[in-house]
Amino acid sequence: xxxxxxxxxxxxxxxxxxxxxxxxxxxxxxxxxxxxxxxxxxxxxxxxxxxxxxxxxxxxxxxxxxxxxxxxxxxxxxxxxxxxxxxxxxxxxxxxxxxxxxxxxxxxxxxxxxxxxxxxxxxxxxxxxxxxxxxxxxxxxxxxxxxxxxxxxxxxxxxxxxxxxxxxxxxxxxxxxxxxxxxxxxxxxxxxxxxxxxxxxxxxxxxxxxxxxxxxxxxxxxxxxxxxxxxxxxxxxxxxxxxxxxxxxxxxxxxxxxxxxxxxxxxxxxxxxxxxxxxxxxxxxxxxxxxxxxxxxxxxxxxxxxxxxxxxxxxxxxxxxx
Amino acid sequence: xxxxxxxxxxxxxxxxxxxxxxxxxxxxxxxxxxxxxxxxxxxxxxxxxxxxxxxxxxxxxxxxxxxxxxxxxxxxxxxxxxxxxxxxxxxxxxxxxxxxxxxxxxxxxxxxxxxxxxxxxxxxxxxxxxxxxxxxxxxxxxxxxxxxxxxxxxxxxxxxxxxxxxxxxxxxxxxxxxxxxxxxxxxxxxxxxxxxxxxxxxxxxxxxxxxxxxxxxxxxxxxxxxxxxxxxxxxxxxxxxxxxxxxxxxxxxxxxxxxxxxxxxxxxxxx
Numbered sequence: 001x002x003x004x005x006x007x008x009x010x011x012x013x014x015x016x017x018x019x020x021x022x023x024x025x026x027x028x029x030x031x032x033x034x035x036x037x038x039x040x041x042x043x044x045x046x047x048x049x050x051x052x053x054x055x056x057x058x059x060x061x062x063x064x065x066x067x068x069x070x071x072x073x074x075x076x077x078x079x080x081x082x083x084x085x086x087x088x089x090x091x092x093x094x095x096x097x098x099x100x101x102x103x104x105x106x107x108x109x110x111x112x113x114x115x116x117x118x119x120x121x122x123x124x125x126x127x128x129x130x131x132x133x134x135x136x137x138x139x140x141x142x143x144x145x146x147x148x149x150x151x152x153x154x155x156x157x158x159x160x161x162x163x164x165x166x167x168x169x170x171x172x173x174x175x176x177x178x179x180x181x182x183x184x185x186x187x188x189x190x191x192x193x194x195x196x197x198x199x200x201x202x203x204x205x206x207x208x209x210x211x212x213x214x215x216x217x218x219x220x221x222x223x224x225x226x227x228x229x230x231x232x233x234x235x236x237x238x239x240x241x242x243x244x245x246x247x248x249x250x251x252x253x254x255x256x257x258x259x260x261x262x263x264x265x266x267x268x269x270x271x272x273x274x275x276x277x278x279x280x281x282x283x284x285x286x287x288x289x290x291x292x293x294x295x296x297x298x299x300x301x302x303x304x305x306x307x308x309x310x311x312x313x314x315x316x317x318x319x320x321x322x
Numbered sequence: 323x324x325x326x327x328x329x330x331x332x333x334x335x336x337x338x339x340x341x342x343x344x345x346x347x348x349x350x351x352x353x354x355x356x357x358x359x360x361x362x363x364x365x366x367x368x369x370x371x372x373x374x375x376x377x378x379x380x381x382x383x384x385x386x387x388x389x390x391x392x393x394x395x396x397x398x399x400x401x402x403x404x405x406x407x408x409x410x411x412x413x414x415x416x417x418x419x420x421x422x423x424x425x426x427x428x429x430x431x432x433x434x435x436x437x438x439x440x441x442x443x444x445x446x447x448x449x450x451x452x453x454x455x456x457x458x459x460x461x462x463x464x465x466x467x468x469x470x471x472x473x474x475x476x477x478x479x480x481x482x483x484x485x486x487x488x489x490x491x492x493x494x495x496x497x498x499x500x501x502x503x504x505x506x507x508x509x510x511x512x513x514x515x516x517x518x519x520x521x522x523x524x525x526x527x528x529x530x531x532x533x534x535x536x537x538x539x540x541x542x543x544x545x546x547x548x549x550x551x552x553x554x555x556x557x558x559x560x561x562x563x564x565x566x567x568x569x570x571x572x573x574x575x576x577x578x579x580x581x582x583x584x585x586x587x588x589x590x591x592x593x
Contacts (some may be wrong), residue, residue, distance in 0.1 A: 038578035051490040057588045059386075059466075060384070060386075060418060060419075060422050060465070060466045061466055061467075062384075062418060062419060062420060062466060062467065063418040063466075066418070073370040073371065075368070075369070077465055079416065079417070079418025079419075080418070081417070081418050082341065083333070083338035083339060083340050083341065083417060083424065084338060084339050084340075084341055084342075085334045085336070085337075085338045086339065112334050113334050114332070114334050114335075115334075117331050117332065117333045117416070118331060119330050119331050119427070121416070121417075121427065123392075123414075124388075124414060124461060124463045125369070125372060125389075125390035125391075125392065125412070125459070125460075125461025125463070126371065126372075126390070127370065127371040127372075128372070128392055128395075132414060132429070132461065134329050135329050135330065135427075138328075140329055143330070143331055144331070147331055158435065176333050176334060176338045178417065178418075178424055180416065180417040180418050180419075182416045182463065182465070184368070184369060184388055184463065184465075185368065185369040185370060185371060185372075185375075185390075186371055187370065187371055208341055208343070210341065217546070218342065219341075219342065220342055220343070220344050221342060221343045221344070222343070222344060223344065223345055223346070223347055254419050261517065264371070309427040
């Protein structure tokens with residue numbers, strides 16, 4: 001009823017181009033799209049449609065492992081560089097040694113020695129909101145979440161593969177993997193793209209053969225590329241992010257849409273966000289949900305179903321690379 | 323070890339060292355002739371959120387660069403009045419881009435130097451008088467450096483940075499006096515001038531050049547040289563830049579065509 005009334009009084013001159021409407025009233029812009037039959041997002045995607053990803057591994061010359069991931073207009077490059085963390089320190093009389101008690105049952109070496117170091121760089125001109133300089137709070141929080149997922153939750157890289165031992169099997173040093181994700185283009189959902197890049201880059205990592213040189217008392221590496229060994233990656237996991245949009249207008253208030261793989265525009269409007277991390281065999285590794293009042297039990301089965309399908313897409317893509 | 327950056331995730335407290343190899347592979351002998359320049363690949367608009375962007379790769383090298391441009395956009399209210407557009411340039415290496423030691427995230431003097439050189443090279447090519455009280459910001463990220471050298475060849479990087487930014491500025495629709503392209507030459511041990519050398523040489527010269535106007539926007543030389551020698555090298559470098567100009571123009575042309583063919587229809591919508 002109200003809508004007809006509004007139509008009657010609306011002057012003919014007051015109609016905007018889609019872009020202007022999007023800037024003036026982003027909320028209703030998204031809502032009008034979703035109210036169409038079938039619901040279509042401004043990016044012409046269906047609510048449950050993810051953007052098609054592309055993936056390339058091993059493209060960089062100076063990184064031991066690398067991956068370039070593009071999801072729609074979000075593009076990231078991830079490079080893995082191995083450096084050596086020696087357990088003997090200092091020279092001559094000041095020489096000290098860090099002793100390590102090996103405990104294969106409790107694998108905390110990766111955490112205690114900080115052997116996996118993921119970082120995220122957004123200050124590359126990837127979007128107008130991020131400038132070069134110290135990382136923003138957002139970049140720091142995404143990097144930290146990547147680290148938690150990599151080190152605490154999924155435990156993709158076993159500690160054994162990073163140990164460098166002498167002939168007697170004593171641990172002399174560790175490989176430390178610096179996993180740097182540089183964002184080239186940002187159009188929402190940085191986490192899924194960054195995580196997929198980290199996983200793919202680790203999967204493609206080849207480390208040189210390192211050995212303990214007793215005469216020099218340090219770790220040396222063999223430059224022969226034939227002897228490089230593939231980094232052992234125990235188990236794959238991929239994430240899927242969602243936004244929940246709730247209709248706040250009087251008519252049809254409370255109606256919700258679950259949007260897969262949100263872009264920058266949608267992320268800016270929706271405050272309710274869900275992340276599901278699926279590992280091999282369809283097991284759930286992690287669920288995050290923030291903001292909003294949606295019934296978790298109601299929404300989660302659908303999120304998990306979509307996340308599992310997304311895992312298969314990523315897995316297939318990564319398998320075709322190796 | 324320097325004080326750890328608390329805003330990043332850091333490695334072990336005691337620090338790490340890059341792998342030490344039993345022997346270092348020699349830089350491969352350059353197979354290209356002294357006159358040749360390596361084929362350059364440039365593609366525009368790979369960073370859609372930016373106003374303009376471009377990506378550059380050099381064939382037979384692993385050098386990879388991307389540039390994005392924001393502008394002309396209004397200067398922040400705190401900035402003093404400026405009758406011309408303010409051009410800024412920022413060159414940043416990705417941490418995994420260089421041989422040897424991993425690069426940190428904090429901007430170092432080398433990056434600052436490259437940034438200011440790039441700014442000088444671009445500034446003269448942009449019609450700054452057209453955009454008062456505005457800023458044009460250029461960001462260049464070096465994703466990977468050339469594989470042929472054990473050390474970073476700053477002349478190669480700056481040349482590529484100028485070429486890719488020139489296309490990106492054009493892609494952003496910022497009015498330019500002329501497209502700018504860059505070329506560099508080196509003088510080898512025999513005293514011959516080599517265009518676009520693959521390895522770092524003692525004497526090198528870079529020229530950033532606007533071919534249609536026959537104007538030089540920047541010259542950068544390295545090594546001890548006589549006056550005449552500098553002129554000779556600058557001439558050859560400008561000629562090299564002129565040859566790269568073709569690729570730069572082609573990338574812009576390709577972009578114009580794609581705009582004409584694939585222009586998005588304007589969807590009308592009413593509130």
